[in-house]
Amino acid sequence: MPLLASTLVVGVTGHRNLREAEVPRLRAQVRAFFEDLQGRYPGLPVSLLSSLAEGSDQLVADVAFELGLRVIAPLPVTEVMYRDDFEETAALELFERQLQRAERLLLPIAPGNDAAAVSRPGPARDQQYARAGIFVSSHCHILLALWDGRGSDLLGGTAQVVAFHLRGDMPGPLERRRAVLGMLGLGEETIAYHIPTGRRDSADEVGAHGCWLTCDQDYVEHADMPPSFEQMFRRHCEFDMDWEKYGDQIGSRPATVVVEGDSCPIHALFQVADWLATTYQRRVAKVLLVTYVLAALMGFSFVLYSDVTNQDVMLYLFLLFFVAGIIVTAIATRREWHRQYIDYRALAEGLRVQSFWRRAGIVDISSPSFAHDNFLQKQDVELGWIRNVMRGASLDGILKPTATGPAEVAAVISEWIGTDDSPGQLHYFTVTASRRTRQHARATLLGNTSLWLGIAISVVLAVFARQLAGRTQNLMVAAMGVLSVAVAVHEAYAYKKADKELIKQYRFMQSIFSAARHRLKASTSLHEQRQILRTLGEAALAEHAEWTLMHRERPLEHSRI
Helix, strand or coil, X not given: CCCHHHCEEEEEEECCCECHHHHHHHHHHHHHHHHHHHHHCCCCCEEEECCCCCCHHHHHHHHHHHCCCEEEEEECCCHHHHHCCCCCHHHHHHHHHHHXXXXXXXXXXXXXXXXXXHCCCCHHXXXXXXXXXXXXXXXXXXXXXXXXXXXXXXXXXXXHHHHHHHXXXXXXXXXXXXXXXXXXXXXXXXXXXXXXXXXXXXXXXXXXXXXXXXXXXXXXXXXXXXXXXXXXXXXXXXXXXXHHHCHXXXXXXXXXXXXXXXXXXXXXHHHHHHHHHHHHHHHHHHHHHHHHHHHHHHHHHHHHHHHCCCCHHHHHHHHHHHHHHHHHHHHHHHCCHHHHHHHHHHHHHHHHHHHHHHHCCCCCCCCCCCHHHCCCCCCCHHHHHHHHHHHHHHHHHHHCCCCCCHHHHHHHHHHHHECCCCXXXXXXXXXXXHHHHHHHHHHHHHHHHHHHHHHHHHHHHHHHCCXXXXXXXXXXXXXXHHHHHHHHHHHHHHHHHCHHHHHHHHHHHHHHHHHHHHHHHHCCCHHHHHHHHHHHHHHHHHHHHHHHHHHHCCCCCCCCC
């Protein structure tokens, strides 16, 4: 069974009291919706999040089972309590059958409530149901809403779940999504599909045609999926296809990944993203080096033609190097190696933090804020696929419970940050920062040497111009030109690789990991250790988001070289 992170997760919210006359239409529209997604993204399996409540939840789950989709059922209360909410015997019997086929997930009781409070009708139970809606919204990629399109004051009702999904807010004593998400345009990253649905206790007319919903201050209807979201889901699909393509080298495939024993499913996905990122990084580095070497050869050819020999062969070489550079860059650009390297590295670093948080017991599934809500908030919607993978990975981690005691926290500290006996990220950043600093210093020395040699030659030419023969002057001018080209290409190459920025980043990461290690050594409280690890993860996510933005602004472009 594939990880949920490698599937397109659909969440459902909808009315309980459906009109019998509308049920055939609703089933047909739900089936058409799922089949449309399967047709759009054949390499991306579809999964469903449904609480199996009476009415819409059960209808959608029934269609999903018919199509062979994976169904996860987050239950707001225990099965015994949940059964009390089914008004019709047929609905209760359907719940029993569906529950046997779904993967059930009991959500924890909200802080401040207890089992006795949620066992009877009232605000505590309503809040628990609202949290189920929030959980579905926070972990799905598309929210399927069987809704009459009207507002409601019912806590956790369909209208409020849709509002939470698109706007990030829900009335009542519930923790909201991080406020910054709304400020930065949460609606640009979330989408719902609305199927008009009437309620038995209302005579209001509803439409019959579904539409896509996004939010920009207010709800915006779309006849077809907006292109930005289409691109986002295609990126997710491409990740699965790359995983499948290189499955032999990676050691797993999307449909057959195996997480054995106490292994972390999020870490298994991290290894996939890390392998892909490293592979595409090597390709980009080779393309970058070849392209700049060709650019230097172009410059050398032109200098030699103008100052040493005017044979046409030098012009032909110039054109040959130019065309070769275009071809190399065009291949890399067409195959999007640079974009894939940046995306996969960003995903890998996000999953790294998410995996360590899970193992340390930092993830709280009773809260609507998750690791994917903290990552890449300021990036364009195209990067939303990374957050979607993290949403699925969060579900994979929740469905595979793990011990999170002091021993596990200590293991996370040892593996993530590092100890005197175990190298971790602190050792990596320290060693890498020193190595890159030495490399940058050598490259800078070489560039400065070439620059000053060129200046020295120019001084010699200025002082001894009358004593030097014409042939000698031409050779010295050519040497100046070659050195100038070498310096210019070297500077452009260093800028493209972002050497200075990377060294600063490694030094910064070294400092925050060192500070975290110092704090952890002095900490004896498990709660405090988790808080330090949470803060460290948030800082790492923010830094990797900045790294992603910086490198996405420096694509491979032969024309600028």
